[in-house]
Amino acid sequence: MSIQMIPEIGHFALVIALLLAVAQTAMPLAGATLRRPLLMAYARPMASGQFLFVAIAYAALTASYMLDDFSVANVANNSNSMLPWYYKFSAVWGNHEGSVLLWSLMLAGWGFFAGRYSRELPRDMVARVLGVLGAVCVGFLLFILITSNPFERLLPHVPQDGADLNPLLQDIGLILHPPMLYMGYVGFSVVFAFAIAALLGGRLDAAWARWARPWTNLAWAFLTIGIALGSWWAYYELGWGGWWFWDPVENASLLPWLTGTALMHSLAVTEKRGSFKSWTLLLAITTFSLSLLGTFLVRSGVLTSVHAFANDPSRGFFILVLLGITVGISLLIFALRAPRVSHKTSFNWLSRDALLLINNIMLVIITVTVLMGTVYPLLLDALNLGKISVGPPYFNALFVPLTVIMCIFMGLGPIARWKQTEVRSLVKRLWLAGVAALVIGVTMPFIFGQEWNAWVAIGLVTAMWIVLPMFRDIYEKTRHASTRIAGLKKLSLAYWGMQLGHLGVAVTIIGVAVVSNYNIERNVRMGVGDSAQVAGYTFTMTELTSRRGANFLADRAVIEVQRDGSSRSFTMNPEKRLYIARGMPMTQVALRPGLFRDLYVAMGEDLGDNTWAMRVQYKPFVRWLWLGGLLMAGGGILAVADRRYRRLATSEDPEMAPGPAASKEATA
Incomplete structure (x- = not known):
């Protein structure tokens, strides 16, 4: 097979996927309505086949990017021969057509796994679920083929090189x-x-x-x-x-x-x-x-x-x-x-x-x-x-x-x-947590060494009010166990997922409250030898250099940072880049991350005389924003792992077992 045929294979695979999606919609839904087991049985194979052919189409587009096939308009508009391979890989979804294809691949994938992990469900329920998913897939596959075909060619006028990926998207964050x-x-x-x-x-x-x-x-x-x-x-x-x-x-x-x-x-x-x-x-x-x-x-x-x-x-x-x-x-x-x-x-x-x-x-x-x-x-x-x-x-x-x-x-x-909770019982279990949350939230801003701020106090009180009752609840649920460890082990993963998710909300609230109100920023003009003071740190530009990357040129500053009262220092290297293919300038920020603060230096415009505009920032607790998000997501994933969600249909669980009608159909 010639590599020139790869885009046509991808396009043909999308057409087949559309036909399978139509079958996945029509046959199982008709089977569930007419109570025909044979028609319902088509749901899983159609979902699997659709996923396979969308995956082939996506692989074909990815191969076109990796092989620098600039006869494909999508590749020519969003890639370049100088682009590193990992950005070529992410460039597939760094544009409209490719991102819709990725969306359709994931949609087909969710349908495949929904069929794969639903063996315990009644047959008519599976048929309806996969039939509805098939209908959604039909809509998006039609959208791709009618308005957003990623395999359109530029023949016979093939450019020598591509326009390059938008520099904003050339980053690990946009890969993930x-x-x-x-x-x-x-x-x-x-x-x-x-x-x-x-x-x-x-x-x-x-x-x-x-x-x-x-x-x-x-x-x-x-x-x-x-x-x-x-x-x-x-x-x-x-x-x-x-x-x-x-x-x-x-x-x-x-x-x-x-x-x-x-x-x-x-x-x-x-x-x-x-x-x-x-x-x-x-x-x-x-x-x-x-x-x-x-x-x-x-x-x-x-x-x-x-x-x-x-x-x-x-x-x-x-x-x-x-x-x-x-x-x-x-x-x-x-x-x-x-x-x-x-x-x-x-x-x-x-x-x-x-x-x-x-x-x-x-x-x-x-x-x-x-x-x-x-x-x-x-x-x-x-x-x-x-x-x-x-x-x-x-x-x-x-x-x-x-x-x-x-x-x-x-x-x-x-x-x-x-169902029912007595007011007296609720007050008895929560009054201590409420008082502690109020005391911690009001006093903590003083511990930060910053000016007392009402919004920070409200945020901290709110976060503590979420967290402290959690510990009270864990105590209540484990106090009658033979040992505290044994009690903790008996708690379900779904319960721990809930607590972890709520903890993530509290952590995010702390991050938002503190960084929004205690962020310190200075915009300064800096040349070699110039210094700036921000939040007890001294930032000194010691050198200006230039370098060439894979597909860009960069002016780079070397900034030495020293904390007041400390003999140790470290360097930060912000850059101002110019991406060659697009002629587009970009700022590459220098970060010194930490659990309780970030130091942030961004290089602005060249002001002449070897001086640059610099934005220097001290950002306390900013990492807690994303830590909270990860904790929330971890709570959701932990809850999914709870064993009761993997329970099979049994005679002891009649709600999950097929009904009499389904049993008759199975016999037929």
Whole structure:
């Protein structure tokens, strides 16, 4: 086989994948409706075949990049012969067409694994779940083949070299960030498919919630990691030290994360108590719909962002139609079928049920707040009613107090009991934690050696209020064991996952509060021999050098840093790069990371006379932002590992066993 045929093989594989996706949609859903076991049996092989052929297409595009096949327009526009191999590999998804292909690969992959790890589910449920996933795959494969073909050729006029990958994307953060983010976005499609399957089958019980929870937790964990990596990349790559912009594309990833968080907690109530069934279904539909909305915002060309693929508006129209069809049909099914699965349960307003419901409502209010701030300016512009800018002041004024209120209930939730909790019992178990949180939060800013700040105090009180009741709950659950270690071992992985996730929220809140209020920044003019004082550190430029990288030229500063009162010093090396193919300048930040502070130096413009504009920053506790994100994601993954999610259908677990009708079909 000639390497010149690789793009055609990839394109042909996508066509076959589309046909298999159509079969995956039509045959299993028809089989479940008509109760035909043979048709339902096609679900898994069709899902496996679709995944295989999308993987072949993705491998073909990757090979075109690695082989510098500039006859492929996608390669010519986003790669270069000088580009290091690892950036060629990530350049595959560093553009619109390739990223949609990666999205489709992951979507097909989630479908494959959903079929692979659902052997214990009733046959009709599997058929409906994979059928719904197949329908979503059909939409995205059509999108690729009609509007976003990554295998288009430039024949006969093949360029000698490519335009190169955007320098902003030539970074380890952008090798890791998009795949993690897409895994989260796409992962919620499985939960969406479970929700629609439950509505179509009229079956929503504790077993259904137990099937759906690990997929939800896993998707949420991937999305959390993706958001954290995006924040980390923006912090050091864009050169000004910001870790969150309230950029519309950033908000697009936050929206499904918020409703996904609500969905996880709602599923817990549905599994434990059989409550919130309709609410859980609506959250599953909303979360996946917000994932599609994020795709529309990034790829429609309606906004400008360092994260966005501003492309042909026809692509945005296609995604908007797909979003409308998905949301419209889903809500129609919900309206028609939800009354069949709804179930009323009673609880008082101090029970864990009620506290989880309140937190769910708070998360939805926060979601609506962010959604309005993101979409409202776009709607005004689209309707020619003027242009407005909604920035950090709006989001901070609403997001921060709503989050604090939510965290108050978060501290109460793990301590409260299901169905009913007495006020006296709750106060007895929490008063000490409340006093300790207040004392620690109010006094800690003085320990930092900084001016006392009310916002920092509020953040620390909130974080301590989340953490201290956790320790109280662990104590309560282990105090009757023969030994404390034995008691800890008896606690489930799902329980530890919950505690780790809540700890991650507290750690993130501490990082946000401290770095937002105690960050110190100086913009200075520096030449060789010049110094600047920032937060007890002396920064001295000792040398200016030049170097050549694989595909760029760089001016490099050597800065010696010494802490006041210390005889030891270290060097930091910020750079100003010029990428040759695109002629695009970039700032390469110098970082001295630490658990409790970062030192941050960014090289700005050449001011002449061998002097440069420098941004020097002291950023306390900034690492806690991403540490908290990793802890939250780790909690989600830990919960997935709980053994009850791997329980097989048995006669002792009738909710998970196939019903009589399914048994008759199996016999037939």
